[in-house]
Amino acid sequence: MTTPPDAEARRAVEPVICYPVKTLPQPDMALLDAARATMAKTGEVTVPARDAATFEVPAGHFFRITSVEGAQVGDLNLWNARDLSERFYSGKTRALHGTHVTRGARMRSSFPQLRAMATLTHDSLAWYGKDAFGGSVHDVIGTRCDPYTHNLLSGGQYHHCCHSNLTRALAAHLDVSVAEAEPHVHDVLNVFMCTGFMRDTGQYFMKASPVRPGDTLEFFAEIDLLGALSACPGGDCSTVHSSDQAACFPLLVEIFAPDPATLKGWQSPPANGYNRSHGAPSTASFGQ
Numbered sequence: 155m156t157t158p159p160d161a162e163a164r165r166a167v168e169p170v171i172c173y174p175v176k177t178l179p180q181p182d183m184a185l186l187d188a189a190r191a192t193m194a195k196t197g198e199v200t201v202p203a204r205d206a207a208t209f210e211v212p213a214g215h216f217f218r219i220t221s222v223e224g225a226q227v228g229d230l231n232l233w234n235a236r237d238l239s240e241r242f243y244s245g246k247t248r249a250l251h252g253t254h255v256t257r258g259a260r261m262r263s264s265f266p267q268l269r270a271m272a273t274l275t276h277d278s279l280a281w282y283g284k285d286a287f288g289g290s291v292h293d294v295i296g297t298r299c300d301p302y303t304h305n306l307l308s309g310g311q312y313h314h315c316c317h318s319n320l321t322r323a324l325a326a327h328l329d330v331s332v333a334e335a336e337p338h339v340h341d342v343l344n345v346f347m348c349t350g351f352m353r354d355t356g357q358y359f360m361k362a363s364p365v366r367p368g369d370t371l372e373f374f375a376e377i378d379l380l381g382a383l384s385a386c387p388g389g390d391c392s393t394v395h396s397s398d399q400a401a402c403f404p405l406l407v408e409i410f411a412p413d414p415a416t417l418k419g420w421q422s423p424p425a426n427g428y429n430r431s432h433g434a435p436s437t438a439s440f441g442q
């Protein structure tokens with residue numbers, strides 16, 4: 155390995171933000187706060203430990219995930235309820251909002267729509283901030299625990315990873331086979347999970363979640379949503395996942411409808427404005 159003479163000078167170059175968000179349309183949090191002050195519960199589903207459940211949220215409604223019984227992490231998938239090809243895009247959400255999300259951040263959807271599908275309206279763990287290890291809560295870094303990575307690292311057949319839980323729940327919701335449902339499962343928002351990167355190796359770490367029963371993370375549905383939430387087999391993710399060793403607890407999902415009058419001026423965001431021609435001559439008029 156040869157180190158160039160100007161190595162330190164090159165390292166000393168200051169970084170710039172990849173995606174400055176000054177031009178990003180901002181949610182009207184005052185309007186959403188006024189709406190949530192009027193909201194009334196319309197439904198709920200309990201996600202059993204080491205399992206997943208689905209739920210639907212009409213555009214303009216709220217949904218809230220609550221820790222019940224014990225410290226528990228949840229893996230969240232979101233789809234456009236009318237078109238499952240539009241789904242939560244963890245990577246672009248991370249690029250725009252950073253590694254961890256809290257109130258005011260928006261869950262972005264996949265190409266070509268790339269729009270805000272949900273806005274975070276309340277986070278009872280917002281006080282946590284960043285800890286001494288660089289850890290924070292609700293990440294869009296991790297993908298979801300899955301039986302393939304588990305098999306690669308440890309062998310064996312474990313069937314209650316979040317990936318499998320989400321697959322089974324979606325299959326049941328759509329009344330299709332797990333083989334048909336599995337390709338729709340995607341990288342998650344890790345609700346209540348406390349994670350970061352090791353400073354020396356850059357490895358993804360997890361630590362015991364600061365979540366306690368009663369803590370909540372709440373969202374406003376910007377479009378009609380189908381959601382699936384898995385109560386991770388890692389429990390509070392303090393030690394291991396992809397096994398039945400950790401203490402696991404259910405999670406509660408509640409749906410709320412606000413007084414529609416409070417949403418005056420709010421509109422479901424349109425699909426992205428790019429015309430999708432990609433500069434190709436033969437398709438230059440596509441989407442015009």
Ligand SMILES: [Zn+2]
Nearest residue numbers: 299316386387
């Ligand atoms: Zn998991």
